[in-house]
Amino acid sequence: MAKILIVDDSADIRLLLSRTMKNAGYEVFQATDGSEVMPAVHSYQPDLILLDVSMPKVDGFTALGALKNDPRTKTIPVIMITAKGHPDDLDTARNLGALDYINKPWSNGEVELRVQWAITALEQQRSARQRRKVEHDQSKEDAKLAELERLSAEEEHGAGGRNTLAS
Amino acid sequence: MGRRTRAMTRVRTWRFQSSNSAHRRVALLVPGFVAFAATAFTEFSPVNPGVTAFLLWTPAEVGLWAFLLGAGFIWSARMDLKAARRGLSEVRRAEELRRAISAIGVAASWDLDLNRLYRRISQDLRSIIEFDRFTVTSALPTGRMRIEFVNGNAHEGLETGSLLPLSPSEPDGLLEEYRAQYKSRLTAAIPACSGTLTIRSREADRYTADHLDLLRQAIAQISPGIANATVFRASERQVRERTVLAEIGRAVTSEQEPHAIFESVDSSLSRLISYDHLGVVLVDDGDAFYRAGGAGSIVYWSRDGLAERSRGDRIRLDPCVFSLTDVIQRTGFDPLGIGASGKVDDRGSRVWLQAPLVVQERLIGLLMLSSDDAGAFGPEQAALAQNVSLQIAPAIRNAQMLAAERELRETLDRQNQQLYEANNARKQFLSTVSHELKTPLTIISGFIDLLASKDGVSSEEDRRETLRIIRKNADQLDVLINDILDISRLDAGTFKINPAPFSVNKLIADLHASFQSVLKLRSQTLTVQSNEDDTWIDADRARISQVITNILSNACKYSPEKTEINLICEIDGDRLHLAIVDHGIGMTGEEQQSLFTAFFRADNETTRTVPGTGLGLVIAKSITELHGGEVRLKSRPGVGTTIELWLPGLTAKVTAEELPQAAFTGSRLWPERDLSELDLGAD
Numbered sequence: 001m002a003k004i005l006i007v008d009d010s011a012d013i014r015l016l017l018s019r020t021m022k023n024a025g026y027e028v029f030q031a032t033d034g035s036e037v038m039p040a041v042h043s044y045q046p047d048l049i050l051l052d053v054s055m056p057k058v059d060g061f062t063a064l065g066a067l068k069n070d071p072r073t074k075t076i077p078v079i080m081i082t083a084k085g086h087p088d089d090l091d092t093a094r095n096l097g098a099l100d101y102i103n104k105p106w107s108n109g110e111v112e113l114r115v116q117w118a119i120t121a122l123e124q125q126r127s128a129r130q131r132r133k134v135e136h137d138q139s140k141e142d143a144k145l146a147e148l149e150r151l152s153a154e155e156e157h158g159a160g161g162r163n164t165l166a167s
Numbered sequence: 168m169g170r171r172t173r174a175m176t177r178v179r180t181w182r183f184q185s186s187n188s189a190h191r192r193v194a195l196l197v198p199g200f201v202a203f204a205a206t207a208f209t210e211f212s213p214v215n216p217g218v219t220a221f222l223l224w225t226p227a228e229v230g231l232w233a234f235l236l237g238a239g240f241i242w243s244a245r246m247d248l249k250a251a252r253r254g255l256s257e258v259r260r261a262e263e264l265r266r267a268i269s270a271i272g273v274a275a276s277w278d279l280d281l282n283r284l285y286r287r288i289s290q291d292l293r294s295i296i297e298f299d300r301f302t303v304t305s306a307l308p309t310g311r312m313r314i315e316f317v318n319g320n321a322h323e324g325l326e327t328g329s330l331l332p333l334s335p336s337e338p339d340g341l342l343e344e345y346r347a348q349y350k351s352r353l354t355a356a357i358p359a360c361s362g363t364l365t366i367r368s369r370e371a372d373r374y375t376a377d378h379l380d381l382l383r384q385a386i387a388q389i390s391p392g393i394a395n396a397t398v399f400r401a402s403e404r405q406v407r408e409r410t411v412l413a414e415i416g417r418a419v420t421s422e423q424e425p426h427a428i429f430e431s432v433d434s435s436l437s438r439l440i441s442y443d444h445l446g447v448v449l450v451d452d453g454d455a456f457y458r459a460g461g462a463g464s465i466v467y468w469s470r471d472g473l474a475e476r477s478r479g480d481r482i483r484l485d486p487c488v489f490s491l492t493d494v495i496q497r498t499g500f501d502p503l504g505i506g507a508s509g510k511v512d513d514r515g516s517r518v519w520l521q522a523p524l525v526v527q528e529r530l531i532g533l534l535m536l537s538s539d540d541a542g543a544f545g546p547e548q549a550a551l552a553q554n555v556s557l558q559i560a561p562a563i564r565n566a567q568m569l570a571a572e573r574e575l576r577e578t579l580d581r582q583n584q585q586l587y588e589a590n591n592a593r594k595q596f597l598s599t600v601s602h603e604l605k606t607p608l609t610i611i612s613g614f615i616d617l618l619a620s621k622d623g624v625s626s627e628e629d630r631r632e633t634l635r636i637i638r639k640n641a642d643q644l645d646v647l648i649n650d651i652l653d654i655s656r657l658d659a660g661t662f663k664i665n666p667a668p669f670s671v672n673k674l675i676a677d678l679h680a681s682f683q684s685v686l687k688l689r690s691q692t693l694t695v696q697s698n699e700d701d702t703w704i705d706a707d708r709a710r711i712s713q714v715i716t717n718i719l720s721n722a723c724k725y726s727p728e729k730t731e732i733n734l735i736c737e738i739d740g741d742r743l744h745l746a747i748v749d750h751g752i753g754m755t756g757e758e759q760q761s762l763f764t765a766f767f768r769a770d771n772e773t774t775r776t777v778p779g780t781g782l783g784l785v786i787a788k789s790i791t792e793l794h795g796g797e798v799r800l801k802s803r804p805g806v807g808t809t810i811e812l813w814l815p816g817l818t819a820k821v822t823a824e825e826l827p828q829a830a831f832t833g834s835r836l837w838p839e840r841d842l843s844e845l846d847l848g849a850d
Binding site: 012015016 | 601602604605606608609610612613614616617620622636639640
């Protein structure tokens, strides 16, 4: 079950999103401000973060920047939530490394769909990485064998060569 | 050989001439004596019998005769010799004088400095004529004379450079005393500088006609020297003038600030003209000025010592300055010819020189020079001032135009900045409005979706909670939309108030009751202090209620929990005075200034945790002002905020029957809903 962290200062929004996400079958954690994002990420290890832009203490963009600067958390996909919907905000979010951007008001289906898409992509990415890792390991194994073969062949050949020189 | 003979002859002739008449006479007497002796000898010769008796004279008699004769001759010769010597010394004396006079002339032709020249002349003249005081004066076109040079004892008011009337109209004590001191006087004109040379002696009847003749001869010798020196001085002054004018020209082209131009003109011109003050006056209307005088303002006044004038003063300019006859009469020069004019101050001896500043045939102002020295300004100075004013007038005009242009640019920049700020404020407004509207809308639609979905809401309790949230957010939206509508109506000027008499005490009691739920949430208390039992006011009750509600909700929002909020209600003169005092976070001066602008919210952590549109106080202020009242704010960060209102329209108590119906048909009443449901506190 994928873990989702919801960060928003409005209790009602958090309640709405958590119910929607829970209904869609995700495990949900909550944070009320940008300043709580990093501790929450470290303690819950979420697979996806839904991050509100306007929050009182630390806003969403700042929190996003902090997430993407930390190598341990930069791979976690982040979907920004905002009511402002200004093109500049969209650019800011994209430049900072947000995966997606949801404008208020949204329909629940839309949020579900986007989250689902993001999680699916994440899983695919993970499995691909796993496959690559396996393939990589396999190829490393192959390379080792080939090297051994080459070395042993050389040994034989080399011995022959030395013999030729001595004669 | 021949050349040598000629030289010898010349020497001999010179010797003869130098031995002069005495020797010549003696030389002439000797042959005379010989001739006499020869005659006497032939007359009384023993050869001639007629005179034999003569031979009977004893040798003593002959000797006596010869002695007498000889002595007579010798005496006569001595007399002649004496007379000859006297004549010789007179000739020598005359020659010495001639030499001295010509030496004066030679010396005079050597020096081009007038002052040194006069000193030299005065020293050289002493060898010819004795005197106690030597003065050179020159006549000025202003009907005065100036003392150019003095050699002798110092007398107050009679130094070099002093000005004297040519013919004093009234007896001058100083001059009388001076004249009494020097009993003899000899004056001769110096045509070369249109002046006079006067020598004075303390002795009475010291000078004769011969002395005057000598003095005239001396002046004839020095005249070319004086003429040269005068021309030299004039050309030197021209060079200096050109230099200064060039300096002014440079300053005028390089400076753009009028004041810098005036300062430069002041410092340069003061080297050419000796004046006490330089002023520049810009006139309001040049045409009017020419007709009947006019007003202007002093834009520059050097050395602010002159009490009655200083920079920035408005002055009335006297048209009689330009009365030609007056100017010509007083100053002796024609202002039409040279443009500048002079005027003697009526109050004192101060003289003025004024040169018009003319650009494109329009008078823009005057360049004024003043001096306490009555002879300071003559045609030369006037011409110079006119020249300077011709140079600076276009520069002043340019500077004025530049200043006007700069001002225009600044105005445009300011307007641009205001528009930019207004545009930014509009953007900010839209952004805030969209955020504040969309959040409740999202919540409402989201929860409705949840309710609509099959497995959205599991329990009955969840369903009720969901509906409560929807209700709350719908109310929030309502408040917000009403605020925005109010703001846009206030902005457009279509906001209506329907005044009707109502009881302030009743209103406050109602508000107190309705705020209880909000206060309870944050454990705050609202204390009402009122001096009056039953105060009535003629105002829009719903709107005044809105005003107080807005201020009170702010006080609740921005005060910590468990604090007290005071509402003071009293009568101040003919107005109702309400004060809402909280002990909350307060505001800085900067925040207070922008508080009454739409959507402003003080930017700090606490305010960011409190939702709100920032419209409340703007609406409160506008409504109060629509009622003819005023709102004042006092706040200190960390101490608290006090908002005070004054409302006019206090009225007597009105019974229910007397109330006009309009009071009840007014717009929406405020507050109608349960305030505790609104999102007023931090969650």
